[in-house]
Every structure is written in C-alpha cells, then in structure tokens.
Amino acid sequence: MSESEREEQEFRADFVRRFSEFWQSQGRPRAEGRIVGFLLVADREAVTADEIVEGAQVSRGSVSQSVRRLVDLGFVTLQEAPDRRSRLVSMDEDVWGGFLRNERGYLRQQRELARSALDRLPGLSPPSRTRLRNMYDYMTWLDDYHDTLLTHWEEYKARRDR
Numbered sequence: 001m002s003e004s005e006r007e008e009q010e011f012r013a014d015f016v017r018r019f020s021e022f023w024q025s026q027g028r029p030r031a032e033g034r035i036v037g038f039l040l041v042a043d044r045e046a047v048t049a050d051e052i053v054e055g056a057q058v059s060r061g062s063v064s065q066s067v068r069r070l071v072d073l074g075f076v077t078l079q080e081a082p083d084r085r086s087r088l089v090s091m092d093e094d095v096w097g098g099f100l101r102n103e104r105g106y107l108r109q110q111r112e113l114a115r116s117a118l119d120r121l122p123g124l125s126p127p128s129r130t131r132l133r134n135m136y137d138y139m140t141w142l143d144d145y146h147d148t149l150l151t152h153w154e155e156y157k158a159r160r161d162r
Contacts, residue, residue, distance in 0.1 A: 022157040
C-alpha cells in the first residue's frame with residue numbers, strides 16, 4: 001500500500017470515528033453513527049454487510065440491528081443483488097434531503113401526541129397547557145415549512161452544480 005493510500009485509509013477511519021461521535025452526542029447509538037459515517041465515504045454505491053463490518057468496525061449483529069433502524073429513519077435503503085443471497089446497503093446521494101422529507105412523519109406524530117394531551121387532559125395547569133400548545137404549534141409550523149425548506153434545498157443544489 002502506498003503512503004497516500006495509507007493516509008486516505010487513516011482519514012476514512014478517522015472520519016467514521018468523528019461522525020459517530022457527533023451522531024452519538026445526539027442520543028443515537030454509536031454503531032449507527034459508524035455505519036452512516038462509513039457509508040458517507042464508501043467508494044461504492046452499495047455495500048455488503050461484511051464490508052460494513054470491516055469499514056465501520058462494528059459487529060455483524062450491530063450491522064443487522066442498526067441497518068434496520070437506519071432504513072426506518074430514511075438514511076439507507078436495501079437493494080436486491082442478483083448474484084447474492086443477502087441484500088446490499090446503500091445511501092442516497094441526497095440523504096439529507098431525504099431525511100428532511102422523512103422527518104415529516106416524526107413531526108406529525110409529535111403534533112398528534114400534543115393534541116391528544118390537550119384534548120384528554122382538560123385540567124392541565126396553564127404552564128403545562130402552554131408547553132403542549134407550543135409543542136403542537138411548533139410541530140405544525142415546522143411541518144408546514146418543510147415544503148419551503150425542500151424547495152430552497154433543491155435551489156441551493158442547482159446553484160451549486162452550475
């Protein structure tokens with residue numbers, strides 16, 4: 001292995017480590033962060049579970065469990081591979097725009113949770129009622145604003161790519 005290849009490999013490992021630290025600081029499992037970090041710098045569009053084990057430095061069990069959660073979050077997808085029994089894991093080139101699109105489900109669930117508390121707990125104190133009303137309104141506002149955010153994101157990418 002040449003010196004530049006070794007340096008590149010070391011940087012990729014450091015990138016995965018640092019990304020997983022940020023991910024974990026947000027309350028997410030470290031293994032998930034290592035997998036997302038690895039996929040961000042993977043040179044292939046889709047990788048095997050074994051490649052994730054090696055590249056992300058996580059256990060095979062962590063790959064299986066984490067990939068399921070990352071699929072649910074919209075960070076990765078599973079692809080059929082005609083020459084393999086197992087599926088390949090891939091990350092969309094615009095995973096962040098996809099994350100923004102998928103975040104709507106979370107916002108709507110949180111909004112409905114606040115609505116149910118406001119409806120079913122009529123004796124709440126004024127401060128509690130205000131907190132829940134702010135929760136409901138924030139989730140509604142942010143959900144409504146997503147269309148604008150997505151439009152601005154697409155415009156930003158178009159300007160960048162010119």
